[in-house]
Amino acid sequence: MHPTAPHESSSTAPGAASTRRRRKNARPSELLAAGLELFVDRGFAATRLDDVARRAGVSKGTLYLYFPSKEALFKAVIEDGMVAALLAAGERMAAHQGPAAELLHELLLGWWQQIGSTALAGVSKLIISEARNFPEIADYYRERVISRGRALLRQALERGIDQGEFRPLHVEAAIDVIIAPLLMLAISRFSLRLCGHEVSPEDYLETHFELLLRGLRPAGDRP
Amino acid sequence: MHPTAPHESSSTAPGAASTRRRRKNARPSELLAAGLELFVDRGFAATRLDDVARRAGVSKGTLYLYFPSKEALFKAVIEDGMVAALLAAGERMAAHQGPAAELLHELLLGWWQQIGSTALAGVSKLIISEARNFPEIADYYRERVISRGRALLRQALERGIDQGEFRPLHVEAAIDVIIAPLLMLAISRFSLRLCGHEVSPEDYLETHFELLLRGLRPAGDRP
Amino acid sequence: MHPTAPHESSSTAPGAASTRRRRKNARPSELLAAGLELFVDRGFAATRLDDVARRAGVSKGTLYLYFPSKEALFKAVIEDGMVAALLAAGERMAAHQGPAAELLHELLLGWWQQIGSTALAGVSKLIISEARNFPEIADYYRERVISRGRALLRQALERGIDQGEFRPLHVEAAIDVIIAPLLMLAISRFSLRLCGHEVSPEDYLETHFELLLRGLRPAGDRP
Amino acid sequence: MHPTAPHESSSTAPGAASTRRRRKNARPSELLAAGLELFVDRGFAATRLDDVARRAGVSKGTLYLYFPSKEALFKAVIEDGMVAALLAAGERMAAHQGPAAELLHELLLGWWQQIGSTALAGVSKLIISEARNFPEIADYYRERVISRGRALLRQALERGIDQGEFRPLHVEAAIDVIIAPLLMLAISRFSLRLCGHEVSPEDYLETHFELLLRGLRPAGDRP
DNA sequence: AATGAATGAGTTTTCATTCAT
DNA sequence: TATGAATGAAAACTCATTCAT
Numbered sequence: 001m002h003p004t005a006p007h008e009s010s011s012t013a014p015g016a017a018s019t020r021r022r023r024k025n026a027r028p029s030e031l032l033a034a035g036l037e038l039f040v041d042r043g044f045a046a047t048r049l050d051d052v053a054r055r056a057g058v059s060k061g062t063l064y065l066y067f068p069s070k071e072a073l074f075k076a077v078i079e080d081g082m083v084a085a086l087l088a089a090g091e092r093m094a095a096h097q098g099p100a101a102e103l104l105h106e107l108l109l110g111w112w113q114q115i116g117s118t119a120l121a122g123v124s125k126l127i128i129s130e131a132r133n134f135p136e137i138a139d140y141y142r143e144r145v146i147s148r149g150r151a152l153l154r155q156a157l158e159r160g161i162d163q164g165e166f167r168p169l170h171v172e173a174a175i176d177v178i179i180a181p182l183l184m185l186a187i188s189r190f191s192l193r194l195c196g197h198e199v200s201p202e203d204y205l206e207t208h209f210e211l212l213l214r215g216l217r218p219a220g221d222r223p
Numbered sequence: 224m225h226p227t228a229p230h231e232s233s234s235t236a237p238g239a240a241s242t243r244r245r246r247k248n249a250r251p252s253e254l255l256a257a258g259l260e261l262f263v264d265r266g267f268a269a270t271r272l273d274d275v276a277r278r279a280g281v282s283k284g285t286l287y288l289y290f291p292s293k294e295a296l297f298k299a300v301i302e303d304g305m306v307a308a309l310l311a312a313g314e315r316m317a318a319h320q321g322p323a324a325e326l327l328h329e330l331l332l333g334w335w336q337q338i339g340s341t342a343l344a345g346v347s348k349l350i351i352s353e354a355r356n357f358p359e360i361a362d363y364y365r366e367r368v369i370s371r372g373r374a375l376l377r378q379a380l381e382r383g384i385d386q387g388e389f390r391p392l393h394v395e396a397a398i399d400v401i402i403a404p405l406l407m408l409a410i411s412r413f414s415l416r417l418c419g420h421e422v423s424p425e426d427y428l429e430t431h432f433e434l435l436l437r438g439l440r441p442a443g444d445r446p
Numbered sequence: 447m448h449p450t451a452p453h454e455s456s457s458t459a460p461g462a463a464s465t466r467r468r469r470k471n472a473r474p475s476e477l478l479a480a481g482l483e484l485f486v487d488r489g490f491a492a493t494r495l496d497d498v499a500r501r502a503g504v505s506k507g508t509l510y511l512y513f514p515s516k517e518a519l520f521k522a523v524i525e526d527g528m529v530a531a532l533l534a535a536g537e538r539m540a541a542h543q544g545p546a547a548e549l550l551h552e553l554l555l556g557w558w559q560q561i562g563s564t565a566l567a568g569v570s571k572l573i574i575s576e577a578r579n580f581p582e583i584a585d586y587y588r589e590r591v592i593s594r595g596r597a598l599l600r601q602a603l604e605r606g607i608d609q610g611e612f613r614p615l616h617v618e619a620a621i622d623v624i625i626a627p628l629l630m631l632a633i634s635r636f637s638l639r640l641c642g643h644e645v646s647p648e649d650y651l652e653t654h655f656e657l658l659l660r661g662l663r664p665a666g667d668r669p
Numbered sequence: 670m671h672p673t674a675p676h677e678s679s680s681t682a683p684g685a686a687s688t689r690r691r692r693k694n695a696r697p698s699e700l701l702a703a704g705l706e707l708f709v710d711r712g713f714a715a716t717r718l719d720d721v722a723r724r725a726g727v728s729k730g731t732l733y734l735y736f737p738s739k740e741a742l743f744k745a746v747i748e749d750g751m752v753a754a755l756l757a758a759g760e761r762m763a764a765h766q767g768p769a770a771e772l773l774h775e776l777l778l779g780w781w782q783q784i785g786s787t788a789l790a791g792v793s794k795l796i797i798s799e800a801r802n803f804p805e806i807a808d809y810y811r812e813r814v815i816s817r818g819r820a821l822l823r824q825a826l827e828r829g830i831d832q833g834e835f836r837p838l839h840v841e842a843a844i845d846v847i848i849a850p851l852l853m854l855a856i857s858r859f860s861l862r863l864c865g866h867e868v869s870p871e872d873y874l875e876t877h878f879e880l881l882l883r884g885l886r887p888a889g890d891r892p
Numbered sequence: 893a894a895t896g897a898a899t900g901a902g903t904t905t906t907c908a909t910t911c912a913t
Numbered sequence: 914t915a916t917g918a919a920t921g922a923a924a925a926c927t928c929a930t931t932c933a934t
Contacts, residue, residue, distance in 0.1 A: 046267070131415035132414065183407060284915065899931075
């Protein structure tokens with residue numbers, strides 16, 4: 001109350017309880033990270049919350065302080081992964097002015113650097129594995145993430161076709177074909193190495209791009 | 224039925240006996256089919272043996288007459304699917320004499336007709352989902368199925384390259400890139416329709432083949 | 447199939463599995479009885495299903511074979527008790543032709559013999575204790591059981607009044623006042639002996655009836 | 670405030686200090702009130718301390734500053750309710766000089782006004798519900814509260830009998846029968862409305878008293 | 893004094909596996 | 914062989930109690 005001690009409030013000092021608060025703020029993301037790892041590794045049903053909690057360094061009860069059920073944690077893990085993926089993707093999405101081929105290259109490599117090579121790629125495996133058990137998650141993912149990625153590819157393909165850089169083709173089918181190797185690459189990291197067992201991701205992506213580019217060019221074109 | 228096969232008859236009524244024997248023999252395949260459907264749909268952990276038994280039209284106890292554990296059923300389901308897939312693939316694999324492009328086309332379409340469009344495709348999703356939980360299954364699958372498929376593609380690509388029909392390239396990486404859209408097509412059928420949402424499998428495969436063929440051709444080639 | 451062995455059917459003999467089947471048929475009521483005892487003793491929340499199962503002589507899992515949840519068991523216990531109580535009450539409810547006082551006496555004693563002195567009385571305590579936690583059960587009980595009992599008493603009172611045997615009074619209030627000692631007697635058996643600690647039920651009921659009868663008589667009447 | 674009481678002032682602002690002290694002292698009673706409401710509503714086991722604390726406007730930790738355990742809070746709630754009830758009853762218990770009938774009327778109405786119509790009535794429901802889980806509480810309640818109430822009634826009845834105002838009867842049984850409607854009225858307020866559904870407490874009590882009075886009078890008496 | 897995050901023992905619930913019939 | 918009732922180990926979930934701040 002004395003003018004010479006003006007900043008001392010009667011309540012606890014704002015810095016107090018900082019350790020606790022810092023931990024509290026960090027808890028959800030620690031739990032989400034632990035959940036992502038285990039869910040990706042084992043699937044929803046085979047993952048025990050005990051293990052998730054242990055991996056996050058807390059007790060089982062603590063987990064329930066932040067997520068009301070196993071399913072809620074699962075959905076939050078997906079949601080969190082999706083948001084991060086979309087944010088990462090957004091950074092790359094500045095309008096590209098060069099040739100469509102370059103844009104395509106940019107999209108493929110950007111995806112790998114921002115998503116495919118990170119923990120976020122695991123979400124894809126998770127969605128694929130659990131889509132039937134959580135249809136609403138699958139729908140949500142399709143609407144928010146997949147349609148976005150497809151739109152970017154569609155833009156690139158259509159621009160290339162308009163400018164004569166690419167030959168006309170079944171754009172939607174081509175999008176699927178272009179995406180497939182990316183997804184398999186992502187999935188492989190968290191599953192059976194179905195593809196790319198001894199091929200480096202870089203070689204794999206480069207080969208994909210090379211095949212793709214030549215496959216897209218109008219007949220008779222030279223590089 | 225032939226008189227020279229007398230041991231077919233016994234004191235029990237022949238009709239009843241054969242029915243019973245047929246049913247007995249059929250039981251496992253009904254169980255395998257039911258198991259495949261449910262495991263593919265829900266994954267290993269989320270599938271209840273009660274449901275498998277009910278779908279196969281038997282009691283839970285009966286299931287244990289044929290498979291000593293849930294895991295044994297799971298492995299049998301995979302094994303069974305793999306054997307069938309390899310048999311199906313084998314039929315197509317008579318040495319092909321025409322151009323490499325035709326062989327490639329044959330392989331892609333053959334895969335779809337014999338495997339991709341059938342229930343066997345589900346095994347792929349299963350393996351991808353459960354690879355981490357059953358590493359030995361994953362290894363086995365890789366050795367028996369994947370390596371076989373890759374070998375066929377390798378043969379086709381190398382022959383094409385040798386004959387100047389295809390340009391030189393990173394063969395192993397190309398194999399992965401070629402396989403990926405097939406797997407995604409298979410997986411999509413039992414999961415989120417990540418690809419091919421509104422694209423027919425035929426369009427999808429044709430687009431894949433077209434892109435691939437042009438992508439493989441030496442620069443400057445004309446169809 | 448032979449005429450000399452006519453009663454041997456191909457399926458299992460009807461008497462077979464009888465022990466099992468008999469147990470199976472008995473299970474639900476054994477569980478209901480065990481549940482009633484414990485729920486009445488401890489209340490819903492404080493009763494462990496483990497204990498219910500043990501008291502019924504089965505394992506915890508078995509309980510779930512017959513009731514899908516603790517709440518379902520609880521509701522079934524109440525339902526079962528109510529049905530039994532109504533059945534018991536029904537036996538007594540043959541139209542009574544004598545004086546209203548006799549009918550009243552009959553109702554009071556009948557209630558005690560058929561319900562109050564049996565395990566069914568515990569249901570009353572249960573309902574009273576858990577009414578707020580299971581409002582729908584309370585409603586159901588009120589509609590099915592209480593209103594029935596009240597109707598019987600109302601009939602007796604109104605007949606007595608019509609015939610000048612009883613003086614005119616606030617019938618609904620009187621019904622409540624008449625029922626209260628019965629309920630307290632029932633409750634006391636499963637709770638604190640609030641009333642009747644050293645008074646025998648017979649003395650208690652007789653005193654109740656005596657007070658009541660004189661209380662109901664028109665002023666100046668002699669027995 | 671008086672200069673001869675200088676220790677009342679300190680360096681802290683006097684208003685702040687008194688507020689804090691008052692709040693501190695008030696805390697337990699707020700907790701007791703919150704506890705009573707919830708325990709009465711849900712029973713001991715089904716009441717969460719979290720809810721009690723929230724209703725009292727404090728944190729769960731604070732509750733433990735005043736009560737070492739859930740059971741301690743429960744006992745304090747009962748104790749507190751009993752003390753208040755006995756105090757309330759005491760006020761009414763000045764020696765009554767008029768006719769026994771008037772004393773009886775006074776006891777019934779007094780009970781309603783001081784206890785039955787207040788929150789204290791909930792304690793009865795609580796005791797009834799939890800008597801088996803807390804036998805020592807039940808014993809304590811019986812000794813301290815019930816015996817007291819019974820003694821008062823006994824006094825009234827015996828005086829009435831001695832003076833020829835009431836007929837001779839089984840006094841202990843009569844006490845039980847007289848108390849029962851009171852208890853049911855109290856219980857009904859916190860439970861299933863077993864009695865008194867559409868009957869006002871006043872009508873109910875008046876009917877009870879009327880029946881009782883006539884029931885107690887010697888045969889042939891006129892009002 | 894007061895807080896509320898964290899804990900872990902205790903309960904409910906599930907389901908692969910067994911076994912008497 | 915076939916059945917399905919019974920089991921109990923394991924997992925989800927709850928909540929009284931503790932304790933660092």
